[in-house]
Amino acid sequence: MAQIQEYQEYLLDALEVVDFKLIRDKADINNDALIFHPVMAHQIFGETETIFGYQDLHVRVFYTAGPLHIYLGVEYGTRVNEVSAGEMNADDVVGTIAHSLPDGCYFINLDEFLKTLDKADKFQPFGEKIGEYTRPSDDGSERLFEFYQCDYKVPSFLKFFARLQTFILWFVDAASYIDTDDAQWCYFVCYEKYKNGDGQYQYATAGYTTVYEYYAYPQNKRPRISQMMILPPFQKLGLATQLIETIYKYYQSQKNVVDITVEDPSEDFQRLRNFVDARFCKELKSFARNEIVKGFSKEMVREARETLKLNPRQVRKVYELLRLYYTNVNDEKEYRSYRLEVKKRLNAVYYKQIKDLKKMERYKMDTEMLRARLPNMKQRMEQLQEEYAVVEEGYKNTLAKLKA
Numbered sequence: 001m002a003q004i005q006e007y008q009e010y011l012l013d014a015l016e017v018v019d020f021k022l023i024r025d026k027a028d029i030n031n032d033a034l035i036f037h038p039v040m041a042h043q044i045f046g047e048t049e050t051i052f053g054y055q056d057l058h059v060r061v062f063y064t065a066g067p068l069h070i071y072l073g074v075e076y077g078t079r080v081n082e083v084s085a086g087e088m089n090a091d092d093v094v095g096t097i098a099h100s101l102p103d104g105c106y107f108i109n110l111d112e113f114l115k116t117l118d119k120a121d122k123f124q125p126f127g128e129k130i131g132e133y134t135r136p137s138d139d140g141s142e143r144l145f146e147f148y149q150c151d152y153k154v155p156s157f158l159k160f161f162a163r164l165q166t167f168i169l170w171f172v173d174a175a176s177y178i179d180t181d182d183a184q185w186c187y188f189v190c191y192e193k194y195k196n197g198d199g200q201y202q203y204a205t206a207g208y209t210t211v212y213e214y215y216a217y218p219q220n221k222r223p224r225i226s227q228m229m230i231l232p233p234f235q236k237l238g239l240a241t242q243l244i245e246t247i248y249k250y251y252q253s254q255k256n257v258v259d260i261t262v263e264d265p266s267e268d269f270q271r272l273r274n275f276v277d278a279r280f281c282k283e284l285k286s287f288a289r290n291e292i293v294k295g296f297s298k299e300m301v302r303e304a305r306e307t308l309k310l311n312p313r314q315v316r317k318v319y320e321l322l323r324l325y326y327t328n329v330n331d332e333k334e335y336r337s338y339r340l341e342v343k344k345r346l347n348a349v350y351y352k353q354i355k356d357l358k359k360m361e362r363y364k365m366d367t368e369m370l371r372a373r374l375p376n377m378k379q380r381m382e383q384l385q386e387e388y389a390v391v392e393e394g395y396k397n398t399l400a401k402l403k404a
């Protein structure tokens, strides 16, 4: 009986052998410069993110660049089935990936897939255009990106979106597909508008954000940004930053929007958001330098909420960021006053716990166990210093961008 250990060289890292490509043209099929790899694969291939049974394996996951039709295929040198005389079976890679895709929305025949490419020049963005953004490309020409908003009322969009959201399993931690039957979802998609080989404009899909529009009494809504994904070939071009700004402007112009929140933001997302919010707030009266040095104020919360729809917690973060922006860290007095301000906020929970304990003790309650769990003053000071260092480090990157 063959042992799996004998076939260690047939155990492959999925992150290395899965090749994604966005296909604009038939020639792209053979252009390896377009390949990008997934960041994670545990939702498809399990915790170890491995594929068993092949040597020299390439798993091809190709999407047409605009409408995102999907091709799945494998190429390999040898397969364990043959070398083990049928005793071992290679993983069914295509079947496993297909399992994570919306029903019937992929091709395993390359020619059939390429037929959809012939019609890709007809592909148009869905919904309403709400913004655009240009940036210079490496060859000096301009790249044009357009942002669209769409909702469940366009059925063909939902089919397209089902293909678009397949990327998140490979690129966003702990991601799951959203339920597109839920009418509260609002979709924002970014496309690149480019000239194809015939000199005609065509669209390529670049990324998206989903926003859940919660109801708020009596006739208001509170949009919550949920997923955001910029496809890897389009990352670091400023698209996420522009997309967030565009979404903000879209909701800021609506009177019945209470505020905009973000669901469980990743570190990357929080950084982008801080930058966008700080850039907006910097222009507000209550965030002017002379106001900021006086400390955090209710007026900041009010103005940022009314004009930018920011929620109070985020306003406080932006205040700290902008205060650091205006603080001369070489002036010990100024810098110290800044640190105290942030530490006061970081320490608020600790002081609340102490206050609660004292209250309980006044009522002669036994607080011994609870007290033992709390750090003593010295430990707390050390913790606080560490917490502060993390906060300041997080702000520094954003400050550099604000100053650029």
Ligand SMILES: CC(C)(COP(=O)(O)OP(=O)(O)OC[C@H]1O[C@@H](n2cnc3c(N)ncnc32)[C@H](O)[C@@H]1OP(=O)(O)O)[C@@H](O)C(=O)NCCC(=O)NCCS
Residues within 6 Å of the ligand: 171, 172, 173, 226, 227, 228, 229, 230, 231, 234, 235, 236, 237, 238, 239, 240, 241, 242, 265, 266, 268, 269, 271, 272, 397, 401
């Ligand atoms: C996180 C994510 C949305 C960012 O998208 P993006 O379009 O690359 O973001 P931006 O280009 O606007 O900004 C990203 C960084 O690139 C920098 N940048 C912007 N233009 C740049 C350029 N031309 N060259 C180099 N860097 C650039 C920005 O300053 C920013 O720097 P920072 O990360 O230090 O703050 C994207 O990486 C992604 O989809 N990741 C996977 C999914 C995910 O994590 N989503 C968020 C949680 S749901």
